[in-house]
Amino acid sequence: MMTRSFNKLPEECVSTILSLSSPRDACRAAAACSGLRAAAASDFVWESFLPDDYNEILSRADQSLVNKIGSKKDLFLILCNSLPIDGGNKIFMVERSQGLKSYILSARELKIIWANDPMYWCWKHASCSRFSETAELRTTSWLEIEGNIKTNWLSPNTTYGAYLIFKVSERAYGLDTMPMEVSVQVGNDPVCRTAVHLHQDDGGPKHQIERLLYSNRIQMLASRVVQGPTGSVPVLPSARDDGWMEIELGRFFSGKPCDHDDDREVKMSLMEIKGHHLKGGLVVEGLEIRPI
Incomplete structure (x- = not known):
């Protein structure tokens, strides 16, 4: 009828x-x-x-x-x-059911400590990536990655999640011995801060030796990392449909439509405590900001 x-x-x-x-x-x-x-x-x-x-x-x-x-x-x-924009360094998307906006920032759009020093990082093309370059960690004792986006780029009145998109190479080491700190800040207001693991310890001989040699130091460094709510454990990465992995850095609210003249900056970051703990083999494609 x-x-x-x-x-x-x-x-x-x-x-x-x-x-x-x-x-x-x-x-x-x-x-x-x-x-x-x-x-x-x-x-x-x-x-x-x-x-x-x-x-x-x-x-x-x-x-x-x-x-x-x-x-x-x-x-x-x-x-x-998905639509590549800004010279292919960002990807813009809308969510199919409601038309909500999403972005993926390439590794080149992120602030990665020492990323331009070939001693620590190298830039290379990955055939499975949507971007022309990805950043691969050779070795470092200080891992810090930060992405930024403006609230008025996003759909108003929407809760967003920020996700680091990455892989772990076969030669990776030191990424699973202690958790990393992740956080999201909107303007001057911290929104969330917790701990994550970029790579899960598989219990193999290599990881057993690492823990045997560095157990005291690992415990000392891990005690400095915020653990989130009481009783919680660090979050582990999950597999994506595109063949990459992702880890959630945090969630935030984009603001009401009347707030979008504020043009506040959202800062999303991952950082390991500066404890001279060597690590390598992390391959970073970018950072996705999508509605939840």
Whole structure:
């Protein structure tokens, strides 16, 4: 009965109604009734699902790609799959069901201590990466990685999570002997701070020897790391669908729509206590900021 009622309405009226729904609802309407397909596919409907600043975002993308985009629905679907911007050093995406904004910052966009010193880090292309370069840790006793983003880049009234995207090479060492500190700060306000492990001890001979040789030092350094809520244990990384691993650095609220003139900076960081504990084999692709 509802579909029949919609069919009696002018297409412009149906488009207006659908524009107040969601991308998922518009697709469902088109699938449910052939008479609604034209309205559900209209630029008017799909432009309402695009971010308010989509033209500014498109201006930061490869214009040869932008010029090939046809309808607003096509643009929305491209943004769902990811759009490289800022010379390919960032990726912009929208979440398919509600159109919420996400970003991935490449390793080049992050502040990595000593990243440009070839003694400690090297930059190389990884065939499985979406970026032209990844950062691979050779060796260091001081690991600190920081990413930054402005709140007005994000969808308002939304809770976001920040995730370091990485791999651990076969020659990795020292990454699983003690936890790292991760934190998120919005403006001048610390939001969260906890401990994570970048690599899980597999109990093999190599790790047993490391713990035997450095057990006292590891215990001393680990005592300096914040452990989060009472009784909690450091968070472990999880596998992603793209073949990489990720570890959550923390969560934060982007602010209400009226707050977005604030343009506050979100600082997301991972740091090991400076204890001269050597480590290597970490491969960093970037940092993802996505809605939860």
